[in-house]
Amino acid sequence: MTARTLIPRIFSYQLTGHPWSARADKLQSATGLMLASFLVFHLHFESSILLGKEVFFHLVQILEGGLFTDDGRxxxxxxxxxxxxxxxxxxxxxxxxxxxxxxxxxQWRALRGHLVCVKHKDTQAWFWQLATGFILFFLVPAHLFTMILHPEIGPNLSAARVVQDNFWLLYALLLPAVVIHGLIGLYRVAVKWGLVSNRSVLRKVIKLLIIYLILLGCASLLAYVVIGLDLPSQVSPYISKI
Known part of the structure; x- marks a missing residue:
C-alpha cells in the first residue's frame, strides 16, 4: 500500500507560505549585513578624531575622493x-x-508572556532588536538628512555641529541604539543562515563587540565635544598644517 498525500483543493499561500517571504528574508539579511558592516567602519572612521584633528582631516579628504582631485581636497x-x-x-x-x-x-501579550516565562536568550535578543529598531526609525533618518543637507565634514565643522547645533543629544541616543541593533542583527543573521553552530560563544563575542563599539563611540563623541567647546561662535573650516 502506498501512502497518499492530501493536498487542499484551493491553493492558499496562508497554508504554504508566499514565495516572496523567503526572498524578503534574504533581502532583509543582506541589507542588515550591509548596514552593520558600514556601522563598524563608520565608528572606527569617526574615532580617528582621537588621533588629532590632522589625522581626521586627511582621512576625510581621502574618503571624499581627494585622491582624484588636483588639489587633493x-x-x-x-x-x-x-x-x-x-x-x-x-x-x-x-x-x-x-x-x-x-x-x-x-501578539504583544504573547511576546511579553514568552519573555517572562520562558526567558529564551534569542527571544530576548530579538525583543531588544525590535525596541532599538523602533528608536532608529526616527533617529537614523534625522542623521542622514543632516548629512544630505549639510555634508561638510571636518574637525571644526563636525565639532561645531555636535556642540553649537546640539547634535550631541541625537548622537548620544543614536549610538547605543544603533550598536545594539546592528550587532544583534549580525548575531541573528549568523544563526539564521547556519553560519555558526555555537550560539553561546557567539553571544559572548557580540556582547564584547557591543561594549567595545559603544565605548569607542562615546570616546569619539567626547572628543568632538571638547573640540567644539573651544571653537568661536563663527566657525571656519579646519586648515591643514601639513
Whole structure:
C-alpha cells in the first residue's frame, strides 16, 4: 500500500507560505549585513578624531575622493550621494523588517508572556532588536538628512555641529541604539543562515563587540565635544598644517 498525500483543493499561500517571504528574508539579511558592516567602519572612521584633528582631516579628504582631485581636497558631494544611498538601504531594510513586527495586541501579550516565562536568550535578543529598531526609525533618518543637507565634514565643522547645533543629544541616543541593533542583527543573521553552530560563544563575542563599539563611540563623541567647546561662535573650516 502506498501512502497518499492530501493536498487542499484551493491553493492558499496562508497554508504554504508566499514565495516572496523567503526572498524578503534574504533581502532583509543582506541589507542588515550591509548596514552593520558600514556601522563598524563608520565608528572606527569617526574615532580617528582621537588621533588629532590632522589625522581626521586627511582621512576625510581621502574618503571624499581627494585622491582624484588636483588639489587633493575631497568633494562634499560624495558625502551627499553616499548618504542618499544609505538612506535608501535603510528604507528597504526597514520595509522588510516591518513584516516581523507584532501588529496586534494579542501578539504583544504573547511576546511579553514568552519573555517572562520562558526567558529564551534569542527571544530576548530579538525583543531588544525590535525596541532599538523602533528608536532608529526616527533617529537614523534625522542623521542622514543632516548629512544630505549639510555634508561638510571636518574637525571644526563636525565639532561645531555636535556642540553649537546640539547634535550631541541625537548622537548620544543614536549610538547605543544603533550598536545594539546592528550587532544583534549580525548575531541573528549568523544563526539564521547556519553560519555558526555555537550560539553561546557567539553571544559572548557580540556582547564584547557591543561594549567595545559603544565605548569607542562615546570616546569619539567626547572628543568632538571638547573640540567644539573651544571653537568661536563663527566657525571656519579646519586648515591643514601639513
Amino acid at each position: 575631497g568633494v562634499s558631494a560624495f558625502t551627499q550621494i553616499f548618504s542618499v544611498f544609505m538612506l535608501l538601504i535603510v528604507v528597504l531594510h526597514a520595509a522588510m523588517a516591518l513584516r516581523r513586527f507584532p501588529s496586534q495586541l494579542g
